[in-house]
Amino acid sequence: MPTDTAQQLQRFHAFLSGEGLKVTRQRQAIAEAFYGSGGHLSLRDLLDLARESEPSIGYATVYRTMRLLADGGLATEHQFADGHARFEPAEEGEHHDHLICLTCGHILEFESDAIEQIQDRIAADYKMKVKSHRHEIYAECLRTDCVNRPSA
Amino acid sequence: MPTDTAQQLQRFHAFLSGEGLKVTRQRQAIAEAFYGSGGHLSLRDLLDLARESEPSIGYATVYRTMRLLADGGLATEHQFADGHARFEPAEEGEHHDHLICLTCGHILEFESDAIEQIQDRIAADYKMKVKSHRHEIYAECLRTDCVNRPSA
DNA sequence: TTCCTTGCAAAGGATTTGCACACCC
DNA sequence: GGGTGTGCAAATCCTTTGCAAGGAA
Numbered sequence A, B: 001m002p003t004d005t006a007q008q009l010q011r012f013h014a015f016l017s018g019e020g021l022k023v024t025r026q027r028q029a030i031a032e033a034f035y036g037s038g039g040h041l042s043l044r045d046l047l048d049l050a051r052e053s054e055p056s057i058g059y060a061t062v063y064r065t066m067r068l069l070a071d072g073g074l075a076t077e078h079q080f081a082d083g084h085a086r087f088e089p090a091e092e093g094e095h096h097d098h099l100i101c102l103t104c105g106h107i108l109e110f111e112s113d114a115i116e117q118i119q120d121r122i123a124a125d126y127k128m129k130v131k132s133h134r135h136e137i138y139a140e141c142l143r144t145d146c147v148n149r150p151s152a
Numbered sequence C: 001t002t003c004c005t006t007g008c009a010a011a012g013g014a015t016t017t018g019c020a021c022a023c024c025c
Numbered sequence D: 001g002g003g004t005g006t007g008c009a010a011a012t013c014c015t016t017t018g019c020a021a022g023g024a025a
Helices: A007-018 A025-036 A043-053 A059-071 A113-125 B005-018 B025-037 B043-053 B059-071 B114-124
Strands: A076-081 A086-090 A099-102 A108-112 A127-141 B077-079 B085-090 B099-103 B107-110 B128-141
Touching: A007 B114, A025 A059, A025 A086, A043 A059, A043 A086, A059 A076, A059 A086, A076 B059, A099 B128, A113 B099, A113 B114, A113 B128, A127 B114, B005 B025, B025 B059, B025 B085, B043 B059, B043 B085, B059 B077, B059 B085, B114 B128
Parallel strands: A099 A127, B099 B128
Antiparallel strands: A076 A086, A099 A108, A127 B128, B077 B085, B099 B107
């Protein structure tokens, strides 16, 4: 478990308080599942994890909690090729794209200033200014033992 | 209308014959809508266009015809941020990504060998081989008259 | 004629919402 | 106690499929 999970949960509590929202057992369980994992989890994944500590939790609660986090800037939502929404913790000022292993499904992150610069130049050629982008690389692992398999 | 629409329709007929499939009024109308437009149309767009010449056409027929074209390699399907499937004619050996205007919704195409090379290098760093990718840039047009607005 | 196609309507699958009950402050 | 939050179930939205009737070869 990452060492900063506690910090992230604290930030979550501060966010809820700031919005005048309540800290409930369900929200706590969902946030722990979300921050305790490596990210890129689907709503179904989060539901299953959250139910380990709160078995009665419902899908709609996970949905609403993650929407809360996403709208509040604490989580980022992605739609990869599998068609399910996936979430990851939002890091302040950080940006990355994704490299998805077709062998095992694991999702790696990458950053490339060079690509970002080229994007800006392409947009500028059309007199446009980049507001956001989506960039996913789907690749096969060349090793038979697929080292990218998540430790989970 | 592009000068090669007739060629593309001919290729479509050849494809149908080759598969032992029939050239129907509906398929003809859908193919004309598809090839006669600039591409990037949703199923709904195609349905509306096709109905101009074949009013009784149904959504399922458009869906099935576009699937036929996509599976046959004559059309490429994309899922942009709006969550609707969009299709464009597939060009032999050609590849491009998309620059989407947030001002008017128009979809431009771009290519960058430099980006493709960086992608390959990133994947290689993880001992992986790129099989495909998805790259979309969402940008605002800086001109008040938004020159990217489609002529339609 | 023969079998492919079509259009309708219903089924899927993921997401979103309405509502009555439960819970936190 | 009062208003927020939850869980269920139903509603959406887009996509996909079953089926009986229609149409190309």
